[in-house]
Amino acid sequence: xxxxxxxxxxxxxxxxxxxxxxxxxxxxxxxxxxxxxxxxxxxxxxxxxxxxxxxxxxxxxxxxxxxxxxxxxxxxxxxxxxxxxxxxxxxxxxxxxxxxxxxxxxxxxxxxxxxxxxxxxxxxxxxxxxxxxxxxxxxxxxxxxxxxxxxxxxxxxxxxxxxxxxxxxxxxxxxxxxxxxxxxxxxxxxxxxxxxxxxxxxxxxxxxxxxxxxxxxxxxxxxxxxxxxxxxxxxxxxxxxxxxxxxxxxxxxxxxxxxxxxxxxxxxxxxxxxxxxxxxxxxxxxxxxxxxxxxxxxxxxxxxxxxxxxxxxxxxxxxxxxxxxxxxxxxxxxxxxxxxxxxxxxxxxxxxxxxxxxxxxxxxxxxxxxxxxxxxxxxx
Amino acid sequence: xxxxxxxxxxxxxxxxxxxxxxxxxxxxxxxxxxxxxxxxxxxxxxxxxxxxxxxxxxxxxxxxxxxxxxxxxxxxxxxxxxxxxxxxxxxxxxxxxxxxxxxxxxxxxxxxxxxxxxxxxxxxxxxxxxxxxxxxxxxxxxxxxxxxxxxxxxxxxxxxxxxxxxxxxxxxxxxxxxxxxxxxxxxxxxxxxxxxxxxxxxxxxxxxxxxxxxxxxxxxxxxxxxxxxxxxxxxxxxxxxxxxxxxxxxxxxxxxxxxxxxxxxxxxxxxxxxxxxxxxxxxxxxxxxxxxxxxxxxxxxxxxxxxxxxxxxxxxxxxxxxxxxxxxxx
Amino acid sequence: xxxxxxxxxxxxxxxxxxxxxxxxxxxxxxxxxxxxxxxxxxxxxxxxxxxxxxxxxxxxxxxxxxxxxxxxxxxxxxxxxxxxxxxxxxxxxxxxxxxxxxxxxxxxxxxxxxxxxxxxxxxxxxxxxxxxxxxxxxxxxxxxxxxxxxxxxxxxxxxxxxxxxxxxxxxxxxxxxxxxxxxxxxxxxxxxxxxxxxxxxxxxxxxxxxxxxxxxxxxxxxxxxxxx
Ligand SMILES: Nc1ncnc2c1ncn2[C@@H]1O[C@H](COP(=O)(O)OP(=O)(O)OP(=O)(O)O)[C@@H](O)[C@H]1O
Ligand SMILES: [Mg+2]
Numbered sequence: 021x022x023x024x025x026x027x028x029x030x031x032x033x034x035x036x037x038x039x040x041x042x043x044x045x046x047x048x049x050x051x052x053x054x055x056x057x058x059x060x061x062x063x064x065x066x067x068x069x070x071x072x073x074x075x076x077x078x079x080x081x082x083x084x085x086x087x088x089x090x091x092x093x094x095x096x097x098x099x100x101x102x103x104x105x106x107x108x109x110x111x112x113x114x115x116x117x118x119x120x121x122x123x124x125x126x127x128x129x130x131x132x133x134x135x136x137x138x139x140x141x142x143x144x145x146x147x148x149x150x151x152x153x154x155x156x157x158x159x160x161x162x163x164x165x166x167x168x169x170x171x172x173x174x175x176x177x178x179x180x181x182x183x184x185x186x187x188x189x190x191x192x193x194x195x196x197x198x199x200x201x202x203x204x205x206x207x208x209x210x211x212x213x214x215x216x217x218x219x220x221x222x223x224x225x226x227x228x229x230x231x232x233x234x235x236x237x238x239x240x241x242x243x244x245x246x247x248x249x250x251x252x253x254x255x256x257x258x259x260x261x262x263x264x265x266x267x268x269x270x271x272x273x274x275x276x277x278x279x280x281x282x283x284x285x286x287x288x289x290x291x292x293x294x295x296x297x298x299x300x301x302x303x304x305x306x307x308x309x310x311x312x313x314x315x316x317x318x319x320x321x322x323x324x325x326x327x328x329x330x331x332x333x334x335x336x337x338x339x340x341x342x343x344x345x346x347x348x349x350x351x352x353x354x355x356x357x358x359x360x361x362x363x364x365x366x367x368x369x370x371x372x373x374x375x376x377x378x379x380x381x382x383x384x385x386x387x388x389x390x391x392x393x394x395x396x397x398x399x400x
Numbered sequence: 401x402x403x404x405x406x407x408x409x410x411x412x413x414x415x416x417x418x419x420x421x422x423x424x425x426x427x428x429x430x431x432x433x434x435x436x437x438x439x440x441x442x443x444x445x446x447x448x449x450x451x452x453x454x455x456x457x458x459x460x461x462x463x464x465x466x467x468x469x470x471x472x473x474x475x476x477x478x479x480x481x482x483x484x485x486x487x488x489x490x491x492x493x494x495x496x497x498x499x500x501x502x503x504x505x506x507x508x509x510x511x512x513x514x515x516x517x518x519x520x521x522x523x524x525x526x527x528x529x530x531x532x533x534x535x536x537x538x539x540x541x542x543x544x545x546x547x548x549x550x551x552x553x554x555x556x557x558x559x560x561x562x563x564x565x566x567x568x569x570x571x572x573x574x575x576x577x578x579x580x581x582x583x584x585x586x587x588x589x590x591x592x593x594x595x596x597x598x599x600x601x602x603x604x605x606x607x608x609x610x611x612x613x614x615x616x617x618x619x620x621x622x623x624x625x626x627x628x629x630x631x632x633x634x635x636x637x638x639x640x641x642x643x644x645x646x647x648x649x650x651x652x653x654x655x656x657x658x659x660x661x662x663x664x665x666x667x668x669x670x671x672x673x674x675x676x677x678x679x680x681x682x683x684x685x686x687x688x689x690x691x692x693x694x695x696x697x698x699x700x701x702x703x704x705x706x707x708x709x710x711x712x713x714x715x716x717x718x719x720x721x722x723x724x725x726x727x728x729x730x
Numbered sequence: 731x732x733x734x735x736x737x738x739x740x741x742x743x744x745x746x747x748x749x750x751x752x753x754x755x756x757x758x759x760x761x762x763x764x765x766x767x768x769x770x771x772x773x774x775x776x777x778x779x780x781x782x783x784x785x786x787x788x789x790x791x792x793x794x795x796x797x798x799x800x801x802x803x804x805x806x807x808x809x810x811x812x813x814x815x816x817x818x819x820x821x822x823x824x825x826x827x828x829x830x831x832x833x834x835x836x837x838x839x840x841x842x843x844x845x846x847x848x849x850x851x852x853x854x855x856x857x858x859x860x861x862x863x864x865x866x867x868x869x870x871x872x873x874x875x876x877x878x879x880x881x882x883x884x885x886x887x888x889x890x891x892x893x894x895x896x897x898x899x900x901x902x903x904x905x906x907x908x909x910x911x912x913x914x915x916x917x918x919x920x921x922x923x924x925x926x927x928x929x930x931x932x933x934x935x936x937x938x939x940x941x942x943x944x945x946x947x948x949x950x951x952x953x954x955x956x957x958x
Contacts, residue, residue: 029843036840043828066405251482262403269408289827296824299785300838301813301889303806304452365406365478368471372409376464380416383457391449395780397824398897438802440787442743448804527807 030313033306037313040293051282052322058268058275059326059374060333064341065264066366067334073258074361084117084218085227087244088234098213103238107219110233112226118214120203124168124196129159133196135206141199148202149182151195171208178202219243265373272373276381283385291392298394311386319375327370335360402482406475407557413468414550420457425543427454428536435532451532455520458539462513466672469506470665472553473656479560485567489653494567498556505549507672511628512542514676515683522684522700526692589638596634600716603627603678607709610681611702621682624708628675631715635667639719642726666718674711677704732759732782732893737791739777751777753949754791759926760942763958764919766935767928769946775928776897778946782926783895784812813838817886819896823878825870825885831877832857832866835885842889856884860914876907883914893924900931908933915939 041048088107090099099118107116120137133154143149148166155161162183168176184195204211219234221227231243286294294307333341427450436444476489476499486492493499516538523531587595606620632652640650643660655664681701688697739752752774759765759782767775780786781793784800787808793801800811825834835853857863860880865873873881879899886894894915900908908931916939919925927934935943945953 025843027843028845029841032840032843032846032849035846036837039829039833062405247484258402258404262405262408265405265408266403292824293826296826297837298809299818299820299824300885301809302838302841303809304449305455305806306841308452308456365471365474368467368474369406369409372413372464372467372471373405376413376416376467379460380420383420383460384453387453387456391452393786395776395785397822398776398780398785398820437804440789440801442789445787524806527803529804 030309033310034313034317037310037317041314041317044290047287048318051279052318054275054278055318055322055374055378056326056329058272059323059370060329061268061271062265062373063327063330063366063370064333065268066370067330067362069258070363070366071334071359071361074359083246083249085221085224085246086219086231086234087246088116088217088219088238089242089244090216090238091240091242098209099216099241101212101214103241104214104217106237107217107234110230110237112221112223112230114220114222116217116219119216119218120200120209121215122203122207124206127169128167132194134194135196135198135203137200137203138197141197143181143199145199145201146178147181147199148178149184149195149197150180151184153194154196155180155183168206170206176202176206272377276377279378280381280385283382284388286385286389290389292397294389294392295394295397298392299397304390307390308386311382311390315379315382315386319378323371323375326374327367331360331362402479402557402560404475404479406471406478410468410472410475411554411557413464413471414553417461417464417468418546418550420461421539421543421546424454424457425536425540428539432533432536435529437528451529454539455524458513458517458520462510462517465506465510465513469510470656470668472503472506473653477653477657482560487654488651488657490651491567492560493653495561496556496559498552498559502549502553502556505545505552509542509545509549510672511676511679512545514672515680516542518676518680518700518704519683522687522693522697525696525700526690528692530690530692531687587637592634592637596630596638596719597716599623599627599630600712603712604709607678607705611705611709614698614701617685617688617701618682620705620708621679621685624675624678624712625682627678627712628671631667631671631712634719639667639722642719642722642728645726645728647728663718663722667715670711670715670718674708674715677711678708680704681708731761731794731796733757733794734759734782735792735794737778737781737788737793739774739781739786740789743789751949752781752788755949755951757944757951757954759924762919762922762924763942764915764925764940765927765942765944766940767926767944767946768930768935769952770930773946774949775946777949779895779897779926779928783816783818783893784808813842813889815891815893817889817891817894819882819886819894819899821898821901823870823882823902825873825878825881827871828869830867830869831862831873831881834870834881835888838885839888853884853888856887857881860884875903876910879903879907879911880914883911887918891923893926894918896925896927896929898929898931899927900929900933905933912937912939 088099088103090097090103101118104116104118107113117139122135124133124135125131126133131154133150150166160166160180162180164180165177166180168178170176178198184197198206203209219230221230227245227247231245234241234243297307298304427447431447431450434443435447473489476492480486480488480492483492483495486495493503516535519531519535519538523529523535603620603623606616606623610616610620636650636652640652640655641647643655643663644651653664654660655667656662657664681704684697684701684704687693734755734757737752737755738750741749741751755778767778769775777786781788784793788801791801792799795811795815800808803811825831826837829837832850832853835856836849839849839852854863854866857866860883862877862880862884865877865881868877870878870881896915900911903911912933915925915927916937919939927940929935934940941956941958943953943955943957944951945955
């Protein structure tokens, strides 16, 4: 068979398939709706976890190679500034910076803020810079006063000097930046102690060795390596989406059984139609080919629509539907916007999770439809 | 085990492929035992109908197999951040003893499956199914390989524990002694470049010769099978250097990454397709004397030759392009 | 030329409800003839027609079409022969519902991979031949009995077969339409096509068009009358 003939044949079959599908809109509607729903849910899970992973890794990319925390009785404790000077002397360490940061729960607006002290704060004491999320949660704006309760229960008022632009929202939206003196005052942290140390290392190959040296020198500390955090993040996100997948696999299975049933429960009308086709000159493999195109048309439509809906859901409405499951952050995040990202890999995985099972479920039914005896039509 | 969506997808996909093959083999046995084309009995009619089912299933299974090969490599690649020391798929596959065998089995199963489809296609062009028993024996023989793949893949994924320290392409695919396949680097690069081009041109020549005269099908088949291995070897030994523009990076997986424009897929697909089509020519030659196939096989062989020659030519041109336009010089 | 040699067709072989629908039928149907197959209900006419038309394979026996034995061929090849050699007209019109008359005529030719526009033109020409081109765009279920009948004939001719097989074609037609149908069959026969009709309608076997009358009873060929 020449190539042109082959192409014409496929075109004719596809034409016929599309018109048949349109003729049986009602029957196929439920199937396509279920299909779209499955693709939508799976794609949303994958888009969201992938986006969160990316977000986290972007955030962590700027983080120091090693963070040194002090441990007291197995708990994270404040670390003396003097440690930093000693650690800086270890060969291979390019710098060891002290950091002051923490969390604050705002009982007024029931929101969690992340408080940090930058190396250089450009506003004087009493002034703060806040992330967009904070202004949203506290219904406030630049220039306003923001009340905080200090560790000894005193009311502290700070003036918002700047609202930080949302860059990678995951970090900055709940951020409150303040001066060192204000921070110490708010939490009652004595001079000489800091939250942790950020150690940067010149040669990435030496990170592990240096972490070990720090541990030897200060057995009461815990050096946390950045790559380890990234790894944990990745594993947690993959694991979460995997768990969701397992939960949804019940739905997936139901969908597969449903498609099997749909495909094998050939209506009398369809049987007659295939009988006519075969009696008038179609061969079994022509009918199988037709069924292939039919499955492809259904799969492609549902897959693309489901994908599109998931894309809108995750990247334009911030995955409203399953925020509680995946993120579980504070109230600040409802309007958290994720940077759109989609890859061929995700599509391939989705394809494997939806189109492959669907297709497999329909092979046997389409085959048994295609092997209807052509002389059937002579007897009805 | 790591619960990653792609891992679930791969395990489920393999299970489906294995199911389809088991199902086909089951009826394959029935066909081998009871096939009698002369008879018009209901049993025979139903067996004939079953052959349509088996063909369809195998075609789908092969399609899935091809996608799963790439999905597998890609997944290994994307998981590398979980393992200390892994920078790409090479490291992830090395995390336990099952990674590389699964990868190789996937390649082998794809090649065999492709040959089966060629055989099946040819047999279906003849009015008396002359190779029906042979092709179902072939199918049944394929079964253990596919089951092994499914089993090892499961072992591989279940054995993946984050935090495992592995070694990656830097040491696995290097000219040092610790390399996974030191033999690959035994030959001087100049010589192997010569072999690579020489063998390519030899196969292309054989292909053209066969197309013109219909002679030398076996040679062409065997030579193009060998070319598959030579291409893979060349890819690791020196083509990779030009792709990465690094003097010591020989990894066959990094080139699938986005950083290198996914160019690896072109090499993989063209070598796989070239090998299946070329080897198919040699395989069909064995059946050329069958009366009902005499008129059919030469046409199929010619088309396969065109596919094979085109694919390998493409491989060679892609490699040449990489070598000429690379910023790297050996 | 079609020759049947000891054709047997058994349904439900080896089971308690085993039924032999055709018992060793042997018959030389010649070529380009007008054959009418008659016999009581259940005598095996439809079964024999579907065997002759390569729709069903006989349980045993041989069919020779144009000096080529086709009984042992697998379905793939039988279908090809059927498509190129036979045009079928069924008792029920068996048009596909929801599809236009024109497309119904075209459907049998789809797997052949003919260019859509050429195929369309041919189908249109056939509809014109039977004076129903104005109904080309009507859906099959809207056609009247007479119109449907003519669409069905056009469909049987789309692949340009040399043999037309019709099973009880007049069962659902009134007298007028039955006569019209037979007249069209006569015309096609004159154009050189072979016609095989199974029927127990007197309009068919007394039309004077048939040149061979085959009588069947209980799956056996009872009588063969050559009227030529
Ligand atoms: N698929 C089948 N399975 C079992 N029995 C069948 C089957 N098809 C036909 N038969 C039987 O074979 C016998 C012959 O049937 P056939 O349809 O050939 O008769 P007919 O001469 O065409 O009758 P009518 O004039 O009523 O159409 C009948 O007894 C019928 O019940
Ligand atoms: Mg009948």
